[in-house]
Amino acid sequence: MYLPCPCCGWRDMREFTCIGAADYCDRPEADAPPEAWDNYLHLRDNPAGPARDLWYHAPCGTWLEVARDTVTHAVTGSTAVEEAG
């Protein structure tokens, strides 16, 4: 599998680390209720089909959200994750 890095183009997946569903980008506020943190840390839609997940490209240090199909492994695109304020 190859993944498109917004910085470096299509690269072999050995250069990337997958963190899991892109839910990790939706971090709750520090004072959010425990349910919000449970939802963020543990609960997942876990879609069979189009999905967005979070990867790290080690050579250039870019975090990216990859649009991928979890059934066919087709990769349709990616965007760099913005640094949160």
Added chain:
Amino acid sequence: MQFSGFRILKEGLAGNRGWKPHWRKPDPKPDYDMLIIGGGGHGLATAYYLAKNHGLTNIAVLEKGYLGGGNIGRNTTIVRANYFLPGNSEFYSHSLKLWEGLEDELNYNVMHSQRGLINLFHSDGQRDAFARRGNAMLAQGDDAILLDREGVRAILPYLDFEQARFPIYGGLYHKRGGTARHDAVAWGYARGADQRGVDLIENCEVTGISVESGRVTGVSTTRGEIRARKVGIVTAGRTSQVAAMAGLRLPIESHILQAFVTEGLKPCIDHVISFGMGHFYISQSDKGGLVFGGDLDFYPSYAARGNLPGVEQVMEAGMALMPMIGRAKVLRSWGGIMDMTPDGSPIIDRTPIEGLYLDAGWCYGGFKAVPASGWCMAHLMATDQPHPVARRYRLDRFATGHLLDEEGKGSQHNLH
């Protein structure tokens, strides 16, 4: 139909024309007391123990494909009880005891072979961790022997003891660990459940779960509506999709785990062996093929096939441990869909919906758990109380912080 030596002799002399199908092919009735969604190992074992232990037989198992066609038919068949944490330790100990009586229980040859399992360690720190694990296993009443380097060499002389990168310091020897014939476990439970009156309904995909006033009332399927008072979801890698039909969002992410089999070889590996410095484990099947695997592919997937970097990693680990397998030709590889939880431990619990139960999150350790999972899920569905050995497998443990992270890896689905 019971199997016996006499029956096999008689059928052999009569041209084997007397064998009959092992289970009926009933059409679904409109109404059952209980439904089990998923006709794999765990679902069939649940149905069997509901009938056997609790006398409940107005039950159907709904399977979208054929019985035993999921992970029970595509795993590396290892059976062991070498867990450390309270919660896991007593559960897997119970499961191993059920395994030891399973062939008599089911009158079915599941080829359970207690050939011994050896987990290797490669540093002082790892030795300490394994010594502690072995003590926990002994305290649970199971068996464990801490082998030093020469002790390992005496029984596994073909490992690479010369290499400097991952020197073998010793191993934790679990003699009652071993393997079993995976398909036969599903078939044995299916036949036992069927004989007790459970309807096993194949090619019947659940398309909806009906909930009225917070209570489950039945399911929609490709073979019509079926009403029931209680419904159990036992669908492994597809658990998230089935639970979503009832509006539930679960702490599960589905990942691939690859496994490999070589061409048949003469007997050379007599035990189950795991490498402590790269995730690699291997045993030899009764047909002679070396059966081995390693880590997850680490990204969410339902493809049931993996990528080449995963293959490469497993092969490298195998070659680092036992170079003698380098000439064996790999016949086939495949991927299973693993329902990974954030702590690597399973869930056997009620759900927020009355009458809806969940048996899921087996990660890649579900095979050895089949008997105890069925036993405990049946207990839960019949009595509405968790079985004592499965009481920590709660659905809400992530929210409350009572995690069962056996390897201390952290709260991320693909780390376990």
